[in-house]
Amino acid sequence: MLGWKDDRPLTEVLPGKVAKALTKSFGYSTCGQLLMNHYPRDYIRQGRDFQAFAEREAPEGSFITISGTVTNVSKRPIRNGFVLNVTVDDTYTAVYFNGVWQERVLYPGMRVLFSGKLKFFNSQAQLQHPEFLILDAPRGETSVSKRWGGTLKAISQFVDVEELLREREWLPVYRASSTLKTWTIMAAIHHVLKTLPPIQDPLDISDLTFDKAIREIHEPGPEGPQRAIDRLKYNEALGIGLVMALRRRDTRHWRAFAMPPADDGYRAEMLAKVPFDLTSGQKQVLRDIDRDISEAVPMSRLLQGEVGSGKTLVAVAAMLSAVDAGRQAALLAPTEVLAHQHARSISAMLPDDIRLTVLSGSMKTAEKRQALLDIVSGEADIVVGTHAIIQQTVEFYSLGLVVVDEQHRFGVEQRDTLRMKAPEGTFPHVLVMTATPIPRTIAMTVFGDLEVSSLHELPGGRKPIQSSVLPEAKASWVRRGWERIREEVDAGRQAYVVCPRIEGEGGVLELAEALEEGPLEGLRIMVLHGRMDDKDDRMAAFARGEVDVLISTTVIEVGVDVPNATVILIRESENFGVSQLHQLRGRVGRGGNASLCLFHTLAAPNSPSFERISKIAATSSGFELTELDMEYRREGDVLGTRQSGRQRTLQLLDLSQDLMIIERAYEDAYVLVDEDPELAFELTVEIREEEQEYLDKS
Numbered sequence: 046m047l048g049w050k051d052d053r054p055l056t057e058v059l060p061g062k063v064a065k066a067l068t069k070s071f072g073y074s075t076c077g078q079l080l081m082n083h084y085p086r087d088y089i090r091q092g093r094d095f096q097a098f099a100e101r102e103a104p105e106g107s108f109i110t111i112s113g114t115v116t117n118v119s120k121r122p123i124r125n126g127f128v129l130n131v132t133v134d135d136t137y138t139a140v141y142f143n144g145v146w147q148e149r150v151l152y153p154g155m156r157v158l159f160s161g162k163l164k165f166f167n168s169q170a171q172l173q174h175p176e177f178l179i180l181d182a183p184r185g186e187t188s189v190s191k192r193w194g195g196t197l198k199a200i201s202q203f204v205d206v207e208e209l210l211r212e213r214e215w216l217p218v219y220r221a222s223s224t225l226k227t228w229t230i231m232a233a234i235h236h237v238l239k240t241l242p243p244i245q246d247p248l249d250i251s252d253l254t255f256d257k258a259i260r261e262i263h264e265p266g267p268e269g270p271q272r273a274i275d276r277l278k279y280n281e282a283l284g285i286g287l288v289m290a291l292r293r294r295d296t297r298h299w300r301a302f303a304m305p306p307a308d309d310g311y312r313a314e315m316l317a318k319v320p321f322d323l324t325s326g327q328k329q330v331l332r333d334i335d336r337d338i339s340e341a342v343p344m345s346r347l348l349q350g351e352v353g354s355g356k357t358l359v360a361v362a363a364m365l366s367a368v369d370a371g372r373q374a375a376l377l378a379p380t381e382v383l384a385h386q387h388a389r390s391i392s393a394m395l396p397d398d399i400r401l402t403v404l405s406g407s408m409k410t411a412e413k414r415q416a417l418l419d420i421v422s423g424e425a426d427i428v429v430g431t432h433a434i435i436q437q438t439v440e441f442y443s444l445g446l447v448v449v450d451e452q453h454r455f456g457v458e459q460r461d462t463l464r465m466k467a468p469e470g471t472f473p474h475v476l477v478m479t480a481t482p483i484p485r486t487i488a489m490t491v492f493g494d495l496e497v498s499s500l501h502e503l504p505g506g507r508k509p510i511q512s513s514v515l516p517e518a519k520a521s522w523v524r525r526g527w528e529r530i531r532e533e534v535d536a537g538r539q540a541y542v543v544c545p546r547i548e549g550e551g552g553v554l555e556l557a558e559a560l561e562e563g564p565l566e567g568l569r570i571m572v573l574h575g576r577m578d579d580k581d582d583r584m585a586a587f588a589r590g591e592v593d594v595l596i597s598t599t600v601i602e603v604g605v606d607v608p609n610a611t612v613i614l615i616r617e618s619e620n621f622g623v624s625q626l627h628q629l630r631g632r633v634g635r636g637g638n639a640s641l642c643l644f645h646t647l648a649a650p651n652s653p654s655f656e657r658i659s660k661i662a663a664t665s666s667g668f669e670l671t672e673l674d675m676e677y678r679r680e681g682d683v684l685g686t687r688q689s690g691r692q693r694t695l696q697l698l699d700l701s702q703d704l705m706i707i708e709r710a711y712e713d714a715y716v717l718v719d720e721d722p723e724l725a726f727e728l729t730v731e732i733r734e735e736e737q738e739y740l741d742k743s
Contacts, residue, residue: 286714350500372445608636
């Protein structure tokens with residue numbers, strides 16, 4: 046972290062059996078990996094009232110660690126001996142078969158730490174044959190050696206158990222495995238820390254040095270672990286911030302074509318014909334883009350906004366600025382369906398003399414050859430396509446601007462490949478667009494090398510989508526939902542019905558059959574799902590109005606605009622994520638008509654799932670919903686930080702809670718890069734080499 050590594054092999058510091066178990070269970074081979082990737086997941090404060098940990102909700106079969114007071118010890122005879130039941134805080138029971146030794150040392154009033162596999166018997170939580178550590182023995186026992194068995198005997202071979210536990214108010218609890226108990230890990234880390242030389246801190250940023258922080262997070266003093274946690278969170282944020290600041294610094298040395306907007310060019314002609322007033326947000330974003338592309342430094346800007354907030358119009362204006370300057374523009378879409386949709390919607394906005402070319406992988410050979418010729422000769426002013434655009438065979442005459450739609454579907458590597466399409470010695474300006482609003486902390490940590498613009502308003506003529514929850518338990522509400530769909534169809538509109546699966550109960554196929562013979566009998570119903578080869582044809586038929594109700598999986602989440610669709614019913618909405626539900630809701634309300642989204646759910650009214658669905662229905666703001674999403678998902682899920690064979694870069698930083706830490710770290714990062722770029726480069730070597738893929742994929 047920030048230039049520090051401890052590459053000592055675990056096998057040189059710990060007993061071979063322990064080192065091997067750490068490698069097998071968690072993939073660690075060095076001391077640094079153990080110290081930096083296996084922070085305590087909780088702490089037990091000795092001498093205070095103990096509470097059961099969050100494992101109370103752990104699934105059966107998981108290895109958990111609990112602490113508490115023994116409230117009862119009883120034994121029950123069985124055929125081949127007896128069962129000893131040790132109850133902890135009247136909540137958990139530790140079960141021992143023929144536990145002669147355990148019966149002798151465990152009794153009511155003791156404070157004990159248990160670690161073992163969770164089981165349930167008659168709905169009662171049990172730990173079967175768990176190992177234990179006696180934390181406090183009221184009968185006056187003083188020798189810790191009398192309080193252990195099993196694993197504790199093993200760890201006593203390389204640590205002094207009395208020293209490990211003596212006068213420690215805070216005991217760390219580590220993520221364990223079937224072969225490694227929490228106190229084995231605690232002992233291993235204690236031994237590694239004892240043999241660790243003092244760490245030189247490259248940054249004088251706190252009274253709490255990095256050396257003290259790494260030691261105190263594992264072995265807190267009386268004041269507890271929080272200050273160490275905060276310091277290490279800061280280091281994590283600073284590391285990513287330095288990478289982003291260095292990226293942004295690098296772009297300042299790149300050269301791009303300066304493309305100031307013309308007062309009387311194609312762009313001005315297009316904007317003059319727009320039949321409504323631009324929102325204040327659109328005007329501000331256009332000013333931002335104009336300022337960026339007027340410079341010879343390539344623009345790197347992220348434009349986020351709701352579905353229907355007018356991002357496409359802004360992108361077209363930017364692309365026409367490139368054309369006015371004698372350059373080409375390219376728009377990269379994630380799917381062929383979206384590429385062709387963009388081509389149609391953009392063509393409708395363009396002045397007559399602008400030449401737009403589509404390039405996609407499924408084009409016939411002759412069509413593709415002509416498209417490539419138009420692109421390389423400069424006949425094509427604007428190119429819209431899929432990944433086909435970034436293939437080596439595609440050469441541009443003079444690429445000045447790249448627009449990337451739905452950033453989360455493209456990595457930085459693919460953006461950089463497009464950058465290489467510009468004339469030698471130059472880089473194109475880049476505008477990245479996403480309809481999935483991004484929380485501020487994620488925008489900083491993942492897109493920190495991009496300037497961020499946001500569109501919050503809906504353009505003129507757009508109406509908010511009304512949302513309602515349909516609990517399955519209220520049959521009359523569900524019936525009314527189907528009636529509303531029929532009413533919309535009778536009024537000449539169309540509807541979506543989304544299912545969480547293709548087959549089985551509640552799936553697309555079964556539901557379509559039930560609706561055709563039931564509440565939607567007589568309507569033109571079509572099925573759509575990911576296994577079909579003719580997905581695009583079916584979607585196109587729905588867009589042409591040849592279908593009344595499209596019953597589909599989430600393949601419509603990013604799809605063709607159907608302005609005539611005014612109602613969407615999402616079955617079992619508890620099975621979808623927050624942002625996914627918001628994206629699905631955005632399939633309707635695109636034609637200026639009042640629209641409706643119905644969230645059907647099987648969740649019980651007072652359950653967390655029902656509460657989540659209700660909160661989504663209560664707001665139409667994607668920006669508010671991204672914050673809600675952060676409440677329900679760890680940032681690792683949001684960012685996709687789990688990479689095969691890798692550890693998470695963000696071990697401690699909570700992107701939903703640590704905005705102040707992130708902001709301070711990023712401010713410091715940009716100052717450090719400006720004042721001492723060589724030091725910043727040295728501090729981030731490991732991040733850039735080992736975690737660049739994580740940042741790119743995010």
